[in-house]
Amino acid sequence: MHTELTDNIKRRTRTNGRFRYLVIAGSVITVIPIFLIVGNLAVKGYRQINLAFFTQPAPDTFQAMMAASAGEIIPGGIANGLTGSLLMVLLASLFAIPLGLMTGIYIYENSTKKYAQFIRSLTEILQGVPSIILGIIAYLWIVKNITRGYSALAGSVSLTIMMLPLIIRSTEETMRMIPISIREAAFALGTPYYKMIYKILIPVSFSGLATGVLLALSRILGETAPLMLTALGSPAISFDVTRPVSAVPLLIWDFYNDPNMVSLVWSASLFLMVFVLSMNLMARSVASKHKYI
Amino acid sequence: MNNTPQSDPVLDIRNLFIAYEPERYAVKDVSASVKRNRITAIMGPSGCGKSTLLRAMNRLHELYPNIQTKGDILLEGQSIFSMSVIELRRRVGMVFQRPNPFPNMTIYENVVAGFSLNDIRLKKNQRDEIVENALRNVALWDEVKESLFRKGTFLSGGQQQRLCVARAIAFNPDVLLLDEPTSALDPVATSKIEDLLGELKKKYTLVLVTHNMSQAARISDESMFMYLGELVESGPTGTLFTTPKDPRTEAYLTGKFG
Known part of the structure; x- marks a missing residue:
């Protein structure tokens, strides 16, 4: 035993x-x-990776070929991609952040209503839509009908649609963590509804909201497929939203397709990876710094 | 027990019914009055409707559209349902079961939250005065005067609860509703809050929900006993505790249920 x-x-x-x-x-x-x-x-x-990498647009094939055959560093950089990415991401944030926050708050505030539940399911579906399809949609809407040609605007719209479900979900989930007693405390002081939202709900959940936005941004920064059908790419630095622009991931694709620029593929990828990684780290530090709940 | 001359009702509850679901009443036909400058305790076992009754007094139930209210409550003779909800809630403040200072605000901001959240602009010296008075009234000033600009959530539970009382009285309300304000606190913090309530009744009319009979006996002037949504008995606390009229009150007070 x-x-x-x-x-x-x-x-x-x-x-x-x-x-x-x-x-x-x-x-x-x-x-x-x-x-x-x-x-x-x-x-x-x-x-x-040097100063020129950040300040100069991508080289043309001939320059790259000359440098590569001489064993030198390829001249030029990814400045056109950087500015294009920046332009489109900014524009997409401008559309997606307010829309996403408002929708998220709406769903949270009305979670028992059929309409809010319907929107929530749609959001889940949207999150699962392959990004290339969002590119096609933006192509149909913007490229064909509004800018009449490939454009940064079309790129931003496709990125906006990608960001929306991420922001909506994270907003709703963050709000859900706020104790109901905090809301009631605000109302018991006679606070009007809209004030309760923008003076209590949003500040209290700020870290969660910011984390959601930063994670959404880091998702779309590396997005390539929808931009191929919308922003197309451009060898020049451009800030015109109605014209084609490049983006860092688009440049990586271009570099990959040019045998003379292979070494730029690595540099641009390194940059993109480090950038997205630091964005994620930033999201974490924001989350821990402004945490109230 | 109380020497203040006025004892006219501040709140007059008339045939109040409250239902969370159609035809299922959590509060049934309650009529009662709340006297000025007194502490009125609402007691009863869990689920008897005491919090539900309290939350009707500042129309907090309106946040939840499924809750139905019938009957009337008069504040200084005027129906609370005919007032704007903002005015009502300014005149009837509330302290909750768990301390709930706004976590995004400092101690100072919490005290004046009622003003900032209602867009009432005050000069800095007015604000300073309100903050100091309110914090002195809840006996918190000496403890926090050096840290007014730290977040309210850094305080201990008992201090947070006193901060919440300060936030409610900063508006100078007529009535202060207290929903089991000490149930999340330790005995020392509880006794501080109880002392504070004894002081506050000189200026305000207090309605206190408590499941703690000895607390009601210690600090209240008037008591109401509720059971299954009905107001079984109400009257001066001394009388109610020593010579209850209803057998259910007696059974509760002697610990037979609840």
Whole structure:
């Protein structure tokens, strides 16, 4: 009886130990690719990253070929992509942040209403729509009918549609964490409804809202497919929303298609990856700094 | 027990019914009055409708459209349902069960929140005065005067609750509703709040919901006993506790249920 019991405990301890190693091994396997990717990009891409990389537009094939065959650094950079990305992301934020916040608050405030539940399901569906399809939609709406040609505006619209479900969901989920007693406290002071929203709900949930927005931004920064059908790309730096512009991920695609510019693929990818990563880190620090709930 | 000359009703509740679902009443045909400058305790077992009754007095139920209210409540002779809800809530302040200072605001901002949230602009010296008075009235001034611009949520639970009282009285309301204000507090903080309520009744009329009989006995002047949504008995606390008229009140007070 006694030995049976100790045998049993021994076996269970062993199983426990094995399981622990299994879990650790699983997590190591998951993070290895991340380090490999960053390491690879850093090793292959760091040479091209200099001041010109940020201030000059992409080189043409001939310049790149000359430099590559001489074994030099390829001249030029990704400035046209940077400005294009900046322009479109700003414009998309301008559309998506207020719309997304308002919709999120609406869904939260009316969560028992059929209409709000309908909107919420639509949001979930929208989140699952492949981004290329959003590109096609923006192409039909904007490129064909409004700007009559590829344009930054069309790119922003496709990015807006991508951001919306992310912001709506995070807004709703953040609001849900606010204790009901905080709302009631505001109302018990005679606060009008709209004031309760913009002086209490939004400030109290600020960290969650900001995190949602930053994560949405980092999602769309790397988006390529919808931009191919809308912003198209442009070799020049442009701030005209009715004209085609480039974007960092579009440039990566261009570089990839030009055998002379392969080393720029690595640099641009490194930059994009680091930028998105730091955006994620920023989201975290904002989340912890302004946390009230 | 009370020497203030006025004892006319501030609040007059008339045949009040409240239902969360159609025809299922949480408060049934309650008529009662709340006297000026007194602490009126509403007691009863859980689910008897005491909080529901209290929350009708500042029309907080209107936040939830499924709640139906019938009957009337008069504040200084005027039906609260004929007033604007903003005016009503300025005149009838409320303190909740759990301390709920606005987490995004400092102590100072919390006290004047009623003004800022209603777009009432005050000069800085007016605001300073209101903050100091309100905090002195809740005996919190000495504890927080050095940290007025820290977030209210840094305070202890008892201090937060006194801050919430300060926030409610900064408006100088006629009536202060208190929904089990000490149930989330430890005994020391509780006794501070109880002392404070004794002071506050000199200026305000207090309605206190409590499930704690000894608290009602300690601090209230008038008591109401509710059971299953009905107001079973009400009267001066001394009388109600020593010679209850209704057997249900007696059973509750002697600990037979609840």
